Amino acid sequence: MSARSLSKPLKLTLAYAAAGIAWVFVTEVLLESAVEDLYRSIAFDAFKEFLFIGITAGLLYVWARRFYSGTIEETEALTLARVRAEQTRRMYATVTAVNHRIIRPTDTVALCQAICDALLEPGGFCAAWIGRSNSAESVTVSIAHAGPPPPSAITAAELAVDPDLARVVDTLRLGRPVSLQQLGPRAGELASMRQRCGAKSLAAIPFRPAGSAPMALIVYSDAAGYFTPDILGMLNELTADLEFGIEALAEKDLRAAAEAALRSSEERYRLVAENSQDVIWVIGFDATLQYVSPAIERLLGYTPAQCFKLRPSEIFTPDSIGAFDDLLRETREAVERNQPISTRLLEVQQRRADGSTVWTEMRVSEFHDANGRLTGLLGVTRDITQRRVIDQALASEVARYRALMDVSVDAIHLLDGDGRLIEANDTFLRQRGFSRSDIGQLCLEDWTIDPGDDLRRRLSQIGVRPVRVETRHRRRNGSTFDVEVVTVALELHGRRVTCASARDITERKDFEKRLLRAQRLESVGLIASGIAHDLNNVLTPILLSTGLLEMRYRSPEDAQLLKPIEAAARRGSSIVQQILTFSRGAEGQRLAIEPKILLKELSSIIRETFPRNIVHKLEIAADARPVVGDPTQLHQVFLNLALNARDAMPQGGTLTIGARNHHITAEDLLRIPSAVEGEYVCISVVDTGTGITPDVLDHLFEPFFTTKPRGRGTGLGLSTVHGLVRGHGGFVDVSSQLGHGSEFRVFLPSAGPESTPAPAAGANSHRKIGQGEHVLVVDDELAILTVLSSVLRRAGFTVHTAADGAEALQELELRPTDIRVVITDIMMPKFDGIRLTSEVRQRYPKLPVIAMSGMISPTSDDESREQLRALGVTTVLDKPYGEPELLDAIAAALKATNAPA
Numbered sequence: 066m067s068a069r070s071l072s073k074p075l076k077l078t079l080a081y082a083a084a085g086i087a088w089v090f091v092t093e094v095l096l097e098s099a100v101e102d103l104y105r106s107i108a109f110d111a112f113k114e115f116l117f118i119g120i121t122a123g124l125l126y127v128w129a130r131r132f133y134s135g136t137i138e139e140t141e142a143l144t145l146a147r148v149r150a151e152q153t154r155r156m157y158a159t160v161t162a163v164n165h166r167i168i169r170p171t172d173t174v175a176l177c178q179a180i181c182d183a184l185l186e187p188g189g190f191c192a193a194w195i196g197r198s199n200s201a202e203s204v205t206v207s208i209a210h211a212g213p214p215p216p217s218a219i220t221a222a223e224l225a226v227d228p229d230l231a232r233v234v235d236t237l238r239l240g241r242p243v244s245l246q247q248l249g250p251r252a253g254e255l256a257s258m259r260q261r262c263g264a265k266s267l268a269a270i271p272f273r274p275a276g277s278a279p280m281a282l283i284v285y286s287d288a289a290g291y292f293t294p295d296i297l298g299m300l301n302e303l304t305a306d307l308e309f310g311i312e313a314l315a316e317k318d319l320r321a322a323a324e325a326a327l328r329s330s331e332e333r334y335r336l337v338a339e340n341s342q343d344v345i346w347v348i349g350f351d352a353t354l355q356y357v358s359p360a361i362e363r364l365l366g367y368t369p370a371q372c373f374k375l376r377p378s379e380i381f382t383p384d385s386i387g388a389f390d391d392l393l394r395e396t397r398e399a400v401e402r403n404q405p406i407s408t409r410l411l412e413v414q415q416r417r418a419d420g421s422t423v424w425t426e427m428r429v430s431e432f433h434d435a436n437g438r439l440t441g442l443l444g445v446t447r448d449i450t451q452r453r454v455i456d457q458a459l460a461s462e463v464a465r466y467r468a469l470m471d472v473s474v475d476a477i478h479l480l481d482g483d484g485r486l487i488e489a490n491d492t493f494l495r496q497r498g499f500s501r502s503d504i505g506q507l508c509l510e511d512w513t514i515d516p517g518d519d520l521r522r523r524l525s526q527i528g529v530r531p532v533r534v535e536t537r538h539r540r541r542n543g544s545t546f547d548v549e550v551v552t553v554a555l556e557l558h559g560r561r562v563t564c565a566s567a568r569d570i571t572e573r574k575d576f577e578k579r580l581l582r583a584q585r586l587e588s589v590g591l592i593a594s595g596i597a598h599d600l601n602n603v604l605t606p607i608l609l610s611t612g613l614l615e616m617r618y619r620s621p622e623d624a625q626l627l628k629p630i631e632a633a634a635r636r637g638s639s640i641v642q643q644i645l646t647f648s649r650g651a652e653g654q655r656l657a658i659e660p661k662i663l664l665k666e667l668s669s670i671i672r673e674t675f676p677r678n679i680v681h682k683l684e685i686a687a688d689a690r691p692v693v694g695d696p697t698q699l700h701q702v703f704l705n706l707a708l709n710a711r712d713a714m715p716q717g718g719t720l721t722i723g724a725r726n727h728h729i730t731a732e733d734l735l736r737i738p739s740a741v742e743g744e745y746v747c748i749s750v751v752d753t754g755t756g757i758t759p760d761v762l763d764h765l766f767e768p769f770f771t772t773k774p775r776g777r778g779t780g781l782g783l784s785t786v787h788g789l790v791r792g793h794g795g796f797v798d799v800s801s802q803l804g805h806g807s808e809f810r811v812f813l814p815s816a817g818p819e820s821t822p823a824p825a826a827g828a829n830s831h832r833k834i835g836q837g838e839h840v841l842v843v844d845d846e847l848a849i850l851t852v853l854s855s856v857l858r859r860a861g862f863t864v865h866t867a868a869d870g871a872e873a874l875q876e877l878e879l880r881p882t883d884i885r886v887v888i889t890d891i892m893m894p895k896f897d898g899i900r901l902t903s904e905v906r907q908r909y910p911k912l913p914v915i916a917m918s919g920m921i922s923p924t925s926d927d928e929s930r931e932q933l934r935a936l937g938v939t940t941v942l943d944k945p946y947g948e949p950e951l952l953d954a955i956a957a958a959l960k961a962t963n964a965p966a
Contacts, residue, residue, distance in 0.1 A: 612947070
């Protein structure tokens with residue numbers, strides 16, 4: 066004990082001795098002076114002693130208290146220090162044990178269990194457990210413990226009866242540590258666990274390993290106030306180690322899983338590579354082979370070991386090695402520029418070990434080593450020899466079908482469900498003015514005139530059975546044309562498409578129009594044939610009467626009046642003949658005709674009937690040769706041309722008609738395609754009228770085509786001209802200039818030198834050739850009977866008449882030997898001329914019969930003529946006819962009868 070520590074007791078002893086002496090001395094003095102009574106002196110002395118004892122006892126208490134108090138504090142402090150030291154030792158031992166145990170466990174639960182065990186021994190805690198938050202179920206789950214087991218899951222019910230437990234759960238939720246230095250009595254399962262281990266305090270330390278739910282370490286001590294800052298700090302360090310250990314285990318598990326996956330992947334790749342029908346290979350950028358799968362032997366006949374000794378030029382054909390070298394060069398350049406290498410697809414030809422070749426497809430991409438570095442190229446090679454054969458056959462088939470599509474005259478095209486053009490042949494594009502680049506951009510509305518919605522609705526209704534419609538399509542320039550479209554629905558690459566074939570039916574429509582026109586012409590022919598008989602029956606007595614009237618009225622004035630009547634009758638006959646000729650293409654009698662005579666007759670009509678403001682000129686060359694033709698038809702040709710020229714000059718002008726010889730040369734053939742080389746007579750009709758537009762020139766000779774107002778033209782004039790001229794072996798050439806007039810040039814083959822011009826109409830008329838011979842005239846027209854009787858009587862014949870065949874037979878029975886000639890009409894209502902002729906041939910075989918016809922039809926009259934010819938009738942007079950034709954026919958019949966047998 067030090068001197069300083071001994072001075073305090075000594076001072077206290079000396080102080081106590083001094084105080085005792087002073088007390089005795091003072092009390093004795095006071096007692097002697099104040100108390101004289103012995104009794105009182107004894108009592109005072111006793112009081113004094115008791116008081117001294119009390120004071121000393123009090124002083125002794127104070128001293129003892131101070132002494133013992135310091136000693137207890139020192140003892141308690143020493144004891145506490147020893148406890149803290151033990152706790153620290155245990156915590157260090159725990160940390161050490163944890164650090165040793167943290168590397169042993171193979172999973173998180175085992176690690177947590179090792180930590181809990183270390184906290185009990187050597188840690189000295191009475192209980193420990195590790196919980197993890199389960200947010201999906203709003204509970205805290207115990208994953209490891211040491212000591213009495215905690216609940217497997219802490220629910221809301223546990224938290225409601227144990228506030229201390231709620232604070233522990235908050236540790237997980239808020240991530241803040243908590244320590245409870247004095248635990249009170251609580252209810253619940255966790256409180257029961259605390260009671261079993263005698264826990265007086267606890268600490269909860271939160272932690273959260275990467276990739277894990279929040280976790281907490283909960284430690285219990287059997288001493289209150291156990292968890293000092295040092296202990297809590299060590300527990301934090303412990304949880305940090307635990308967090309590291311859990312993360313390390315997780316990383317280890319991930320690494321193990323990755324390694325297992327890698328091993329599995331490598332195994333699968335090895336199995337795929339070694340069992341694949343395709344060849345898998347790896348080469349460096351220097352063309353060094355690094356790997357090749359066993360399939361190479363099946364493809365090229367080389368083993369993998371042999372392939373490592375081969376150069377690329379020994380594997381690829383000369384035509385393919387260039388493509389492979391280009392691939393290597395381009396990939397090296399991409400690597401040098403740090404550019405990605407895109408997957409390439411090559412089709413190359415490779416050599417086999419036996420010298421044969423095989424076509425292969427190579428798919429080449431980047432190859433990275435285990436460290437992710439780009440070290441070369443990975444390739445997959447596949448035998449495509451069979452596919453190329455199929456592709457070539459398919460390409461040939463496609464080319465054949467494409468050729469068939471393109472040479473087709475039909476516009477074949479495919480449409481998707483929205484009406485968009487997805488394929489078309491050349492005919493479709495050419496007809497509509499499109500190009501192949503327009504495919505995919507065009508819709509139905511671009512070439513159809515129907516509304517698009519209607520077309521799409523109809524497209525959606527098209528089935529597998531073809532649908533045929535007629536419509537109109539539009540070209541790119543806006544013009545339209547007729548088409549017949551056949552559509553059918555197909556499946557193409559899994560989608561519904563419509564295949565359509567459109568045929569241009571413009572020509573067919575034109576043909577139908579021409580057919581309708583032909584039918585109209587046929588109708589005209591039938592109508593004309595029906596009325597020809599009546600018209601000719603009307604014209605015949607008029608034409609025959611002119612001769613009778615000329616005999617009666619011989620003055621020049623009367624003759625001028627009768628000529629227009631005869632001309633009008635002949636013109637009416639020509640009009641009927643024109644319609645009949647056009648409708649059936651019939652030809653009249655061909656004679657050698659002088660152009661001068663023909664055109665002078667026409668000129669006379671023009672001067673008499675055309676307006677006076679039209680000046681007429683006739684320019685006929687003196688050496689103009691005759692032409693061979695039907696006078697009536699040629700007269701009608703030039704009359705029609707003259708009438709058209711008149712109509713082209715409503716305000717007047719000059720009409721020039723000329724004739725000249727013309728030799729058709731090779732130069733003319735180039736200008737006039739319908740011409741034929743030879744000698745012709747050119748008869749021209751020239752006017753100074755309005756002219757003809759080029760578009761009208763193209764349709765000038767079409768039947769029923771006219772530019773005249775409705776009611777003023779039939780459209781038959783020029784078509785008749787064209788038909789008659791071609792029927793005569795000639796052709797027509799037209800030239801016109803708007804505002805200056807037109808020129809029609811009719812080229813007719815010239816007649817040979819032996820041809821004799823036909824006599825003029827009316828020659829040898831007013832003859833008296835009869836000598837009283839009896840002639841029987843049969844006709845149902847009274848006017849014809851009357852006029853014919855007058856003409857024949859004046860010519861010297863005795864005339865008998867009958868209205869039909871029955872009356873004629875009766876007349877013949879009355880005069881079987883008197884009648885020398887029978888003149889009969891063919892068409893009669895009751896007993897026609899064919900039947901009469903047949904009866905006459907049976908009863909009177911030698912009696913000549915002259916037939917008259919007022920109807921020239923394509924059917925009945927031709928058949929009638931054949932029947933008459935079979936019955937021996939050689940002469941048929943076509944109504945209307947004149948007196949000369951009638952007398953010539955009778956004279957010929959009588960001459961044939963009188964001729965010797």
